[in-house]
Amino acid sequence: MGLFDERILGAAEHIDLALHLRALGGRGFADPEAVVSYLPSAYTVADLDTYTPRWSEAWHFPTMRHIAGKWNLSPSSPLFHDYRSSFAELRERCLLRTEVGSVPEPR
Numbered sequence: 001m002g003l004f005d006e007r008i009l010g011a012a013e014h015i016d017l018a019l020h021l022r023a024l025g026g027r028g029f030a031d032p033e034a035v036v037s038y039l040p041s042a043y044t045v046a047d048l049d050t051y052t053p054r055w056s057e058a059w060h061f062p063t064m065r066h067i068a069g070k071w072n073l074s075p076s077s078p079l080f081h082d083y084r085s086s087f088a089e090l091r092e093r094c095l096l097r098t099e100v101g102s103v104p105e106p107r
Contacts, residue, residue, distance in 0.1 A: 007066045010059040012083065019071050043093070051094040060087050 008016050021028050043051075053059055064083060068075045 005066075005070070007063070009063050010054045010056070011087070012063060012067055015079070016067060016070075048094065055087065055091045055094050 002020075004013065005016055018028055064075070064080055067073065068080065073079065
């Protein structure tokens, strides 16, 4: 399939991989018993150095715009709406607070 897309930073690697697999005519399967988490359950302040860039607006929004353009997806699709909600929640859990309403819509 090739290398991972280095322009996808922080999140959505699995979405890009799934769309790439689908474009090649492949199929993926998920185990319904599987649990996936972007944050460890024992998250501490010491983890801030790792999660600050991962959940930064500087990584998130360019990544979402890149995925939308790469796969010809509408930025107003439910996928991106779900990611905006998840992004805000994960930033909050990582102590990366923003003012209410300050998270911009993708362009």
